[in-house]
Amino acid sequence: VQLVESGGGLVQAGGSLRLSCAASELALDYYALSWFRQAPGKAREGVSCISHSDSSTYYADSVKGRFTISRDNVKNTVYLQMNSLQPEDTAVYYCATYRWGPKCTVGADGGLNIYEYDYWGQGTQVTVSS
Numbered sequence: 001v002q003l004v005e006s007g008g009g010l011v012q013a014g015g016s017l018r019l020s021c022a023a024s025e026l027a028l029d030y031y032a033l034s035w036f037r038q039a040p041g042k043a044r045e046g047v048s049c050i051s052h053s054d055s056s057t058y059y060a061d062s063v064k065g066r067f068t069i070s071r072d073n074v075k076n077t078v079y080l081q082m083n084s085l086q087p088e089d090t091a092v093y094y095c096a097t098y099r100w101g102p103k104c105t106v107g108a109d110g111g112l113n114i115y116e117y118d119y120w121g122q123g124t125q126v127t128v129s130s
Contacts, residue, residue, distance in 0.1 A: 001027045001119040003095050008124030011085055019080040019124060021095035027119065028052065028071065032098040032105075033078045034112055035069065037091035037126075046112025047093070049104035050078060058104045060111065063089075085128045092123040 007019040023033065034049040048069040049058040057069050068081040078095060096117035098104065107113045 001031075001097055003027060003097070003119055003121035005093065005095055005121040005124040008093060008126045010127045010129065013086055013128055013130050015085050015128070016081070016083045017085065017126060019082065019093055019095075019126070021078045021080075021121060023076050023078065023095070023097075025076055027097050028073060028076050028078070030102060032102055033071070034058075034096055034098060034104065034117065035078075035080045035093055036096060036112070036114060036117075037089075037093045038123075039088075039091040042091075044094070044114050046114070048080060049098070049112060051104045052102035054103070056104060058106060058112070082126070085126075087128045087130045090126060090128050092125050094120050094123045096120045 002024045004022045032051045035047040038044040050069045066084045071078045097119045099118045
């Protein structure tokens with residue numbers, strides 16, 4: 001399974017970026033795929049997930065209404081459209097495959113559990129200036 005993120009960059013507050021995660025066909029055929037982010041000095045946090053089984057989605061409260069996850073099965077790519085970006089969105093963004101199969105699952109705390117993800121991309125930097 002291979003995952004390659006792209007699309008990061010520097011943007012002003014209020015701007016938009018679209019991240020891409022190019023995945024091997026195996027990844028998209030069998031696994032839900034999520035976006036995580038990690039800011040300097042902070043733990044990695046789950047941002048969004050899209051299921052393979054029914055394309056249901058999950059968003060962290062901090063990005064609801066601003067970010068949209070989607071997938072293109074022909075291109076084997078998952079996207080994260082990020083609008084109304086804020087400085088607190090600055091982080092390295094990673095995509096990852098969910099270990100337990102095609103449907104996004106949240107933990108008891110309502111978030112994604114990084115320990116349930118096996119394959120990760122190298123990450124793409126997103127920097128939002130104020």
